[in-house]
Amino acid sequence: xxxxxxxxxxxxxxxxxxxxxxxxxxxxxLLQKGRVCYYDVILGQxxxxxxxxxxxxxxxxxxxxxxxxxxxxxxxVKLHKKSGxxxxxxxxxxxxxxxxxxxxxxxxxxxxxxxxxxxDALIGGVFGITVGAGLYAAVYPxxxxxxxxxxxxxxxxxDLFRARNPWLLIxxxxxxIILGLILIEIMGL
Amino acid sequence: MAPVLNIITASAWSPYLVGVGIGILSWLTFLLSNHPLxxxxxxxxxxxxxxxKLRGPRVAAKPYYREHKPAIDWEWMLVLxxxxxxxxxxxxxxxxxxxxxxxxWEASFGSNVVIRFSAAIFGGICVGFGxxxxxxxxxxxxxxxxxxxxxxxxxxxxxFFLGGIVTATVIYRIL
Numbered sequence: 001x002x003x004x005x006x007x008x009x010x011x012x013x014x015x016x017x018x019x020x021x022x023x024x025x026x027x028x029x030l031l032q033k034g035r036v037c038y039y040d041v042i043l044g045q046x047x048x049x050x051x052x053x054x055x056x057x058x059x060x061x062x063x064x065x066x067x068x069x070x071x072x073x074x075x076x077v078k079l080h081k082k083s084g085x086x087x088x089x090x091x092x093x094x095x096x097x098x099x100x101x102x103x104x105x106x107x108x109x110x111x112x113x114x115x116x117x118x119x120d121a122l123i124g125g126v127f128g129i130t131v132g133a134g135l136y137a138a139v140y141p142x143x144x145x146x147x148x149x150x151x152x153x154x155x156x157x158x159d160l161f162r163a164r165n166p167w168l169l170i171x172x173x174x175x176x177i178i179l180g181l182i183l184i185e186i187m188g189l
Numbered sequence: 190m191a192p193v194l195n196i197i198t199a200s201a202w203s204p205y206l207v208g209v210g211i212g213i214l215s216w217l218t219f220l221l222s223n224h225p226l227x228x229x230x231x232x233x234x235x236x237x238x239x240x241x242k243l244r245g246p247r248v249a250a251k252p253y254y255r256e257h258k259p260a261i262d263w264e265w266m267l268v269l270x271x272x273x274x275x276x277x278x279x280x281x282x283x284x285x286x287x288x289x290x291x292x293x294w295e296a297s298f299g300s301n302v303v304i305r306f307s308a309a310i311f312g313g314i315c316v317g318f319g320x321x322x323x324x325x326x327x328x329x330x331x332x333x334x335x336x337x338x339x340x341x342x343x344x345x346x347x348x349f350f351l352g353g354i355v356t357a358t359v360i361y362r363i364l
Binding site for chain 2: 007040065077082088129
């Protein structure tokens, strides 16, 4: 396999920590400016009244998708795909969803919400999520059998639709998302 | 200089501008760090580090922590940066306000702090537990995984919102 574009940077531990700090800074800055670190905005999305969260996520997905697949085609980056199974990708995320609806923040936005002074995000979010993650580590060995149910690996939608050329899926998919966003705007959501 | 300053001090940017910004940020993390954006692993590592402090080094022998070493890493630094970045953004727009109960919660369920905090802790535990069960959160699956068109991430992201929409609807429309 040929080496990635900036492979000489990837193994430099402290440089990477510095980069992560800068990337995190930009991420947090954008989340706060996008107002998605606010309970009211997130709940507005879950009650289907305010589509700010979806607008941010879908425009990030379209932008990210095009750039990442273009750089992958050039051999500059490699993908980081997570494997899944029916036993991991359905129950875990559904429990997450229930918690998301009650807490009103996700892990990243709870950290961002603490930064603007939301103390429920500190106690419920930062503290509660850490406790939940620790509890999962405790029960993890007992879930092993469940996690293996219906394993489908790290396949992508490109594999699923057997697209010969990834762009045959990416272009219509991006168009569909943009169309959806235009529709949301027309509906005034 | 004034227009630039106005943008920096604005309390809200267009969600599309923010989304495109996050998309471009993901290009850079892949390119320069060979890493996707993700947040919830840092919580698992923090839990492991705290448990190690309380219960000693045998914690690191737990199967989960053997696979996810409880130590500071790239993603942990990303989350630290996220906090500082959100703090800077909120400070520049003078949006930092101490708040115990969010206004929307208060309008429906009152200003009782104990009730809100209890609910938030329960919700947070579910979020942390579910994120680790599903191997990712709204960042790792919801943005990084979906933009790579990974099937497990699309399924997870749909379930995050399905669970969230049903729960929020039950809490606000039925209870």
